Amino acid sequence: MNQKKLISKLKKATSASQKKDHITTIKLCRDILYKSPVNIPAHQLLITNLIALKRHDEVEDILKKVILLMTEPKSYAFEHLLGCNYISQENYTAALLVLEPLFNKSGESKFLLDIALAYFRLGDYESARVIYLKLIELEPNNHQAKFNLYPILLHFKDYKNAWGCFHSRLGLDIIKDKVHWFAPPWSGETLRGKNIIIHPEQGMGDNLAYSGCFAEAIADAKSTHIICDNRLKGLYQASFPTALIYSSEDVKQTKKIDAELDVQILGGSLAALYRLNDESFINESSLNVPQFLQQEKSSRLSDKKLKVGISWFHGRINDGNKHSMYLEELLPLLQIENIEWVNLQFGDWQPEVKKVESKYGIKITHFEDCCASGDFEHYGALIASLDLVIAASNAALMFATRLGIKAWMFLSAPKAILQQGNFEDIDKRHKERRFYRVDGESWGGVVDQMCDEIKLL
Template sequence: MSPDDASRNDLPNLTVQAARHHAQGRLAEAVTAYTDALRLDRRNPALLYGFGLVLRDLGQMDGAATCFEAAFAIDPRFADAADSLGTLRAGQSRFEAAEACHRAALAHSADRATFWNNLANALSRQGQAAAALAAWQRAVLLDPALPEGLSNLGGGLRDAERLEEAERAHRRALRLMPGEPQANNNFGHALQARLRPAEAARWFRRALALDPGYAAALCNFGLAVQRLGDGGLADLLYGRALRVCPDLPLARFNRGLLHLERGELAEGWAGYGWRFASGQAGGARQPRLPAWRGEDLTGKRLLIWGEQGVGDTILFSSLCAEAIARARSVVIETDRRLVPLFARSFPGALVRPQSPDAEAVPDCDRHTPIGSLARVFRRDLSAFAGSAVSWLVPDAARMAVWRERMAALGPGLRVGIGWRSALMTESRRAAYSRLDQWGALFAVPGLVFVNLQYGACEAERVAAEDRFGVTIHRWDDLDLTDDFDGTAALMASLDLVIAPATAVGELAAALGVPVWRFGGRDWTQLGTAVRPWFPAQRLFQPRGGEDVQDVLNRMAAQLARRPI
């Protein structure tokens, strides 16, 4: 027997030794054994894959990737190597590459539940929510006892607002791994989404009993107790989460909102600055410009770009005039529907639709999202003193048309109404009303009702008219969803607007129209009994034991008792 043959006879023993060392956590010995084995058989895909797993556990990701790639190149049917490479790429935030690897693995092993779960994770991180949800569902179909698949499926269902299904999926995952902190945390998160913070808090406590340093559970527990009214404990929990993970975006953001709810504006705006990183405000633009943080703007051109929803943009637009006064010039890029209204209202700025090229803005020197103007101009409550009652200017010609239309409706107090968001989900439903709850308001004499509810609401309007014997006036030539300039002209012709927390009330109040806003407290009150942004808004909020129906009835009683 030649020396080479003798060495090759050692290969099985070396392979077994390498795998045993790895399983026992003796990574240095495993590296030695794999290295010796690969000297004897450099193109053995199983050895390359095993060596890659060891290097991965040692944190040597580039070396691990090289091994996985080589193993899959030598044997394109080696699905585990492709899948592991995909997971590694996902850990490097290379999610498109991860997706390609997982799909390559599934091309050869389409019945592997873990592969589908990993593909779903990569799809989710690319924002492909529907495709990710389908892949998690496939994973759980293939293996109904796959805990991580059930947990991830629950998260996907929660994000899709399928909250009852999400709770069931998380409950199944919890049964499979009751001692796993993440399963307990995720189940609590599902309950929290269903507005059951007291129940959610129990599961966050269990997660923390299993892992006291679990930063995400500390953050979630903080939000639960904050919603239960214990801001002091919430602050402590956010602090603990940030000591474990100093840059945990959601803890920074939630703590910021807590400060804003207390009227602690300087600290609150610092936390609010984490809204994009925490995923609470959609995607942030990244213009190739320095960010403006309040420094001198003499001679500088400032870009202010819209963010979040139309209602948020309208609220923060109350600060645009102060920015315009500081800069050489200002460009406001916003939702196309707001452009005519903003252009008229801020004649000192160039107002245009949001650029299709979010990065290149050659005519500006600095940039800021519109919500970040507050950290410069509203660092304490005294900065609201003397705020304008209105700052948006309707089109005079269109307003004249609407005044004629209002006059044609006859005598009475002209009341514009909105009752819900266009996007109604389980978690948002409690903040809004149904039109069939407005009976007491419709019974108040001397009111002329005008529809301001955008979106598909015709069936609700017709049903309410039939049930309550009331007319809710509307006009086919006004698109309440897309024509904000026309809607503003209509609103400016009204005596009162009644609406929940939607863009309807924000737009009307920014025009100076009296608004009665119903619903719960939120951070925009900044620790006060009003909303300092909107002097034209009056808040009607549930008292102890009241629900939305009770609040609407109370509003009706006030309208019946006295004029506005």
């Protein structure tokens, strides 16, 4: 294959990769590498697309061969990819064995981001904190490092610095490209006496969680304008009657708000003003749904002893990630008598429910007119009618806590963190009851614990 054909095929592979046609990209790259074994761009494209398909074992084999082929400093990029591939496989110890020597011999600060991430995922928060701080000292404008550092600082209850790092997310392309500015951005000042506009966060769960600060902001400001997902508009109007509520869909169309505004702040950044100690988390106000709506939803539920909402995965698709369960794993809980199970799940839940209902004869109640994909005033009224919500870390869980409904959350954590034994103290910030498993272990122990506790309700 001559040079001109190689360049042409590489362009085709690049185009296919941009279109996320991973199979075509991999085939083209393998053709190139058969003729040109040390073609760096082809190797990089091949590895990137194999990682996208989670073919990590193939990636590892290729990277090890490529590293032997390359001479310093060209191999650094591929050694870095090898370390990142181990992180993708959740093999954080192996990642550190690659990345730490790489930093030591190269001195390049860019490797510190992944080294700190590996320590964080291992549960060594102190080492992760030290490395992130070192990276930020070297690169003061590294917004990703600051964003990654903020949950670690929250863990150590360093609230002021945690929220400062969280606010730095405005420097990330994924955030700043989605924010339309209607007023000067907030830069740490008080909101007292000002005309403010609150911009939404990225996910529905985050929007619900950070709405806990709205009442305090409204009390401080002269006037408050809130932009939100259209599904939240009715709920917010009922909960914050003195604020002006706009749907993000309407605002995208007009690109303007007819009001005199002094400052614009993202909903999550309000925490930097109003969530600076444990008590401020505990005492936040709740969202409200109209009483008549709640009564209407309650009338449609059965007369069983408990009405329990369930939402077992995070996101649109249940891909078995460590923050989610498969519905069948909840079977011991679902088989307990005298409980009506109510579906609160968002996304592609139908195959799992159909399987559980047909295979085990378990009924999961679902109301299409007040579901997670519809108006949250009605969805909230349904949640407010329940005795308990059991969920992953998702919008259903956040919504239940914001409505003051008893909520249980199941989640994974590194073994090292759980062994520290300080979760009871940390969890005082949260309204939900938390059930932990060790990363990588079965959910069986968590489900058994929930079974024992639900029988006491």
